[in-house]
Amino acid sequence: MKREGVILLVEDNPDDEALTLRALKKNNLANEVVVARDGVEALDYLFGAGAYAGRDVSQLPKLVLLDLNLPRLSGLDVLRRIRLEPTTQILPVVVLTSSKEDRDLVDSYRLGANSYVRKPVDFVEFVEAARQLGLYWLVVNEPPPRVGSV
Amino acid sequence: MSRGNRSRIIRSGSWPLAVFLVFTAAAVWAGQAFFERLKQEQKALAASTLTSVGKLKAEQIRSNFARDERFALSIAQLLGQGGLADWLDGAPSEMPRPLQESLLIVLRNRAGSSLLVLDTTANLRFGAGQFTQLTEEGRRLALRAMAEPRPVSSDIYWGDPSAPEQALLDTFVPIQSSGRDSTVGVIVLRNDLAYLYGLIQTWPVESPTAESFLVRLDGDHALFLNEARFRKQTALRMRVPLSASPDFSGWPSTAAARGQVGIWEARDYLDHAILAYTLPVPGPVSGWGMVVKMDLTEVFAPVQRLKNTTIGVTVSFILLALPALGSWLWLLRRNAEREIAERERIGQINDQLEQRVRERTAELEQANLVLVESETRFRMLVEGVTDYAIFMLDPDGRVASWNAGAERLKGYRADEIIGEHFSRFYPEEDVARGKPAKELEAAASEGRFEDEAWRVRKDGSRFWADVIVTALRDETGQLRGFSKITRDLTLRRQADEAIRQLNEELEQRVRERTQALDASNKELVAFSYSVSHDLRSPLRSIDGFSQVLLEDHGGQLDAEGRAHLERIRAAAQRMGGLIDDLLTLSRITQAELRRQAVDLSALVGKVAEELRRREQDRVVSFAIEPGLVARADPRLLRIALENLLGNAWKFTRHTPEAHVSFGLLQTDGAAAYYVRDNGAGFDMAYADKLFTPFQRLHSPREFEGTGIGLAIVARVIHRHGGEIRAEAAVGQGATMHFTLGPGGAEADREEAKA
Numbered sequence: 029m030k031r032e033g034v035i036l037l038v039e040d041n042p043d044d045e046a047l048t049l050r051a052l053k054k055n056n057l058a059n060e061v062v063v064a065r066d067g068v069e070a071l072d073y074l075f076g077a078g079a080y081a082g083r084d085v086s087q088l089p090k091l092v093l094l095d096l097n098l099p100r101l102s103g104l105d106v107l108r109r110i111r112l113e114p115t116t117q118i119l120p121v122v123v124l125t126s127s128k129e130d131r132d133l134v135d136s137y138r139l140g141a142n143s144y145v146r147k148p149v150d151f152v153e154f155v156e157a158a159r160q161l162g163l164y165w166l167v168v169n170e171p172p173p174r175v176g177s178v
Numbered sequence: 179m180s181r182g183n184r185s186r187i188i189r190s191g192s193w194p195l196a197v198f199l200v201f202t203a204a205a206v207w208a209g210q211a212f213f214e215r216l217k218q219e220q221k222a223l224a225a226s227t228l229t230s231v232g233k234l235k236a237e238q239i240r241s242n243f244a245r246d247e248r249f250a251l252s253i254a255q256l257l258g259q260g261g262l263a264d265w266l267d268g269a270p271s272e273m274p275r276p277l278q279e280s281l282l283i284v285l286r287n288r289a290g291s292s293l294l295v296l297d298t299t300a301n302l303r304f305g306a307g308q309f310t311q312l313t314e315e316g317r318r319l320a321l322r323a324m325a326e327p328r329p330v331s332s333d334i335y336w337g338d339p340s341a342p343e344q345a346l347l348d349t350f351v352p353i354q355s356s357g358r359d360s361t362v363g364v365i366v367l368r369n370d371l372a373y374l375y376g377l378i379q380t381w382p383v384e385s386p387t388a389e390s391f392l393v394r395l396d397g398d399h400a401l402f403l404n405e406a407r408f409r410k411q412t413a414l415r416m417r418v419p420l421s422a423s424p425d426f427s428g429w430p431s432t433a434a435a436r437g438q439v440g441i442w443e444a445r446d447y448l449d450h451a452i453l454a455y456t457l458p459v460p461g462p463v464s465g466w467g468m469v470v471k472m473d474l475t476e477v478f479a480p481v482q483r484l485k486n487t488t489i490g491v492t493v494s495f496i497l498l499a500l501p502a503l504g505s506w507l508w509l510l511r512r513n514a515e516r517e518i519a520e521r522e523r524i525g526q527i528n529d530q531l532e533q534r535v536r537e538r539t540a541e542l543e544q545a546n547l548v549l550v551e552s553e554t555r556f557r558m559l560v561e562g563v564t565d566y567a568i569f570m571l572d573p574d575g576r577v578a579s580w581n582a583g584a585e586r587l588k589g590y591r592a593d594e595i596i597g598e599h600f601s602r603f604y605p606e607e608d609v610a611r612g613k614p615a616k617e618l619e620a621a622a623s624e625g626r627f628e629d630e631a632w633r634v635r636k637d638g639s640r641f642w643a644d645v646i647v648t649a650l651r652d653e654t655g656q657l658r659g660f661s662k663i664t665r666d667l668t669l670r671r672q673a674d675e676a677i678r679q680l681n682e683e684l685e686q687r688v689r690e691r692t693q694a695l696d697a698s699n700k701e702l703v704a705f706s707y708s709v710s711h712d713l714r715s716p717l718r719s720i721d722g723f724s725q726v727l728l729e730d731h732g733g734q735l736d737a738e739g740r741a742h743l744e745r746i747r748a749a750a751q752r753m754g755g756l757i758d759d760l761l762t763l764s765r766i767t768q769a770e771l772r773r774q775a776v777d778l779s780a781l782v783g784k785v786a787e788e789l790r791r792r793e794q795d796r797v798v799s800f801a802i803e804p805g806l807v808a809r810a811d812p813r814l815l816r817i818a819l820e821n822l823l824g825n826a827w828k829f830t831r832h833t834p835e836a837h838v839s840f841g842l843l844q845t846d847g848a849a850a851y852y853v854r855d856n857g858a859g860f861d862m863a864y865a866d867k868l869f870t871p872f873q874r875l876h877s878p879r880e881f882e883g884t885g886i887g888l889a890i891v892a893r894v895i896h897r898h899g900g901e902i903r904a905e906a907a908v909g910q911g912a913t914m915h916f917t918l919g920p921g922g923a924e925a926d927r928e929e930a931k932a
Contacts, residue, residue, distance in 0.1 A: 041719075043715070043719035043723070044715065044718065047718065047722040047723075047726075050722075050726065097711050097712075125711070126711045126712075126714045126715055126718070127707065128758075129706075129707055147714075147718060148718075148754075149714060149717045149718050149721050149754030150721055150751050150754075151718070151721050151722040151724075151725040151726075151747075152725065
């Protein structure tokens, strides 16, 4: 069952990438997942630059899962850009990270993160977290209307 | 001075007393005689007054009755001329109207009088006025008047005997008819005696005791005819027997009744001693007498007053004179004694004076010697001082003395500087500003001046000096000069400078160290961050892919292989817990303590609820003392309570009826919170290891754990300035006691809610 809408996973660690994809899959979240391996790549995808030049940027992902500790451009910088650009201003962004530093939490929410989830060590717990995330953001939550149509 | 002389001088003081006593006795005797004579004169004066008054009153009474009689006669004459005779002759009938009217006119002019007309047989034919009755005695007197014929008077009697108030007296006058030349009747003029009594009782001058009254013979008694002044109801009632002796009360009335004329000293009806004058009164009937009297006390009153005054004045004078006399005597005596003492003393003083002159001379010689010695010593001392420049200035500022210290300090020898002005010790710029003169002025006005400044030596080099200038004044306050003490502080100033530099260096080093610390702190924070983030990632991979292995390839492994994979996962998770706890520990150390009111009871309740939710199959009863509010950092305290309650929860796992309680306990005068469980407990021998990181008292097989929990709790408590201790026994549960430091005093519950 192919769901409508793309999930943009911004994650540099391939292990984490694999585990996250598995967790999503285990929960039958069949949306297409686009993986960006650093901050720059994530922005390229969102704004149709670099490797993604010419992409129809009006097709926004349904959800962005954003790691904070990224090479080149950090997760917080990515979030800042997303919130600065009118087209992505209201895009749902869930921070998915190992850190539970207060500073990261506060900065993320201050920059407009919609949610903050700490990746647990226990994979069973992580699967449960992914289930709840997917259920909420992809099924329960009503996404914002497309910016272009407003 | 002989003893005889001495007593003679003292005795000579007593003669004035004798003179005083003799004069006093003479004065008393003369005074007594004088007052006796005055009394006799006063009595004679009173007697003459009484006599005059008595005679005057007797004459007034007489003329009064004579006037009444004349009046009656004139009425009778008037009636004799009219038609009265015919009316009286005729059968009894009403008096003709004209006659009646003329009689009434006559009566109208005599208030209180009554008028009766009787016929020749003394029958009453007409009556006008208040009293118109006729007694038998009245008829007898009327007949007598007609028979003689001449006016006849009755004696005094009561107008109404049943109410003896109004005394009356009748005058009977025969009426001669002018036509017939015979007596045709009697007219009775009946007079009220109130007027007469008034006449008797009035006294010409004001007198407290004087009175006069009428008496007459009444058998062998004297009868009072009118009311006495000092006793009522005496008129026609009070009697005194004629046989009474002259000292009997009221005796003068008997003398008066007997018609005796004279002055008497006797006793009156009040038994007062009186002076009385008696005389017969020529009244309408014979036998009337009058007593005119006055109390002797009144007679002698002026004399008595004079006597009292005199005695008073005299006694006062004597009383006043006695102390004066005494003082005078005492003075005489004292002067005499002083004279003696003085003569004796002068001799002694002379001796003493000579002795003291000798002693004083010796003392002065001695003091002079000491002074010379001390001055020498002092001068040598000052001259010998080499560390201080000590020298004197005259009032103008020229050097007057110089010591070795001054020579050493300033470089001048005494012979080349004495007489020179002291401003040469100052740097040029100070001299230009007039500083030397100002310092002397300040010392002169304040008494003392202190300064720290540069001074100049003879060779022109400068030194940092501590200077004290003191003004010197003589006993009269005249400025005699200044003393100046100068000390070279150059070395000290250099030392101060060195210290200042050291301090600066020290501060610089502190700044550098602080910066270094700040930097290392930042590194530490960065390290923590990377621990939190980077160390956990591999663990997640280990755990995650172990799980993947189990899920995807579990079938290719036997049970033992799967168990190994589970162990790998458990280890990875335990390490994740360790990292988390270590991070917490480091965060607690760094975090700023923010105290606010915390409802501990509510917080414990929440944590307990969390534990129950996490392991719903366990049954643990919680007893939480309500309403415990403290001032603490709520975040840190929550971490501490989570650990404490988590331990209690954990270590009661094998206890059948698990029970955890929280509350506040007063022990040894201090209040401490406690978390108690009835779980596994521990051996108190290892209690000191309890709060050290990674120290565990149970094997992981028994109870899982990182060994950091209580270290975290202890750090939270210590951050609050509080203390924590454990109390336990193996198999009997454990109690953790903790306090929250001086700032943790119980707070308001409402505040905590707010």
